[in-house]
Amino acid sequence: MPLHYIPVLARKPGALRNGAPFREWELPVPIRRVWRKLERQPGGDRQMVDILSAVLTDGIDAVEAACAEALSHNVHSAGVVLNILARHREPPPPLTITTPDALKLACEPIADCNRYDSLRRTQNGKIRGNRRDGKAEALRNEGRL
Structure with a gap:
């Protein structure tokens, strides 16, 4: 899988359909099924490039699972696949914020x-x-x- 071409695809998404490096590209089955559905739509090349760009940040297994989940719900747009990926990501650990002594309450209010x-x-x-x-x-x- 020529992942190093993905930044080029971001600039020229039409190359995905016609570019020599992508003709023999072995994609996992769910990703390939999404691609087949998207290539019949206007702007499908751009959407597929957005999905493939997620491989660089989330990994091929996560993108494959997201495509499979999207297809199981009979949808295949990049927005849906990227949303599934975002929901499955680990949330960042919460920031620990310490309150300076000057801002701490000397006498806490009592709620009535x-x-x-x-x-x-x-x-x-x-x-x-x-x-x-x-x-x-x-x-x-x-x-x-």
Whole structure:
């Protein structure tokens, strides 16, 4: 498999169909099946080059498995194959971020969700609670708020 030609294909995807190095190219069966389906579509050369470019980063086995999975779902576009590859990649380890001492809280706040729950309780269209807000309550009772 002439992988060193893939950067050339990125610039001239039509070479994949007509180029001498690619005529006898032995591709794994799922990749070859995707290629046969793509070569009948406009822009299929470009899509196949995108799939083959993934061989350089993900390896031939991963691309072969992604093509097989795509074909099992009756799809064959480069976007689908590349999406399958991306979903199967190991996620990078999370970054460890240390908080500088100057930014650490000296006194952590205490959450009191009852304050918010009291805002949700209503009785006869009026908010219940032990707190009165004077002017706002007067406007509410007059129907202007």
